[in-house]
Amino acid sequence: MPFAKRLVYLKGVILPVLLIGCVLGAIYSGIATVTESAAIGCVGAILVAIVRKELSVQDIRDALWATTVTTGSIVWLIVGAVSLVxxxxxxGGTTFLNGLLTGLDVHPLVVILIMMAIVMVLGTFMDWIAIVFITVPVFTPVVSSLGYDPIWFGILFAMNIQIYMLSPPFGPACFYLKSVAPKDVTLQEIFLAVLPFIGLQLIGLTLVLLFPQIALWLPYLGK
Structure with missing residues (x-):
């Protein structure tokens, strides 16, 4: 393809790239929260469609309907998870779990591994907010009593939650993708396709678990 023609096609992605930059920039700069940045992205997408003369009433209706379907399905999953919590x-599940972890006669690192395994199992059928409500109040005191850095454990926990976002059968990210994927792409195909990425997340989790300084050098850089 001639270079001039490539530039013509490149013009079509300039506005979307700028929109993505504004949304992510607002988040990472601390100007807006994730929810507020989502609103920025929504308004920005409408403006981009207007500039490109591609906005119609039918497009808005389709977008609202797709949003309602996706949000509705996720909300009911969250309702079930929070009810379970x-x-x-x-x-007395929280008290039981706390006593179980503190009473184990094993190496402290094994206790951390058990905690990570519990989060992974919960992530297959429960919303991340519900997981936080159940585990964090129990795990944090145990981690401190074992002599580990809470910041390190918090990063491990966050990485584990990233795995939850992809893990079937819950995997919210997979459901989000299904809502915008072509109709011939099945949810089962998406679940199979994310397996390599789950593997990468597990490798990263293992590295931070074995080498805590990967997670701690930046927070303590100025101290």
């Missing part, structure tokens, strides 16, 4: 706490 409430019942779990009422029957």
């Amino acid at each position: 409430g019942i779990y706490n009422i029957i």
Whole structure:
């Protein structure tokens, strides 16, 4: 393809790239929260469509309908997960888990591995907010009593939650992708396609677990 023709096609991606830069820039610069940046992205997408003369009432209706379907399915999953958390706490599950972890006669690193395994298992059927409500109040005191840095454990936890975003059968990211993927792409195909990325996340999690300084050198750089 001639270079001049490439430039013509390149013009079509300038505005979307600028939009992505504005959304991510607002997040990483601290100007806006993730939810506020989503609103910026929504308004920006409408403006881009207007500039490109591609906006129509039907497009807006389709976007609103797709958003309603996707959000509705995720919200019901969250309702179920939060309900499970409430019942779990009422029957004393948090106290039981705390006593179980602190009473184990094993190497402290094994306790951390058990915590990570619990988060992974919960991530297959529970929303991340519910996982945080169940595990963080129990895990944090145990981690401190074992002599580990809470910042290090927090980063491990966040990386584990990233794995949850892709893990079937819950995998919210997979459902988000299915909502915008072509109709001939099945959810099962998406779940299979994300397996290599789950593997990469596990490798990163293992490295931070074995070499804590990977996660700690930057937070303590100015101290």
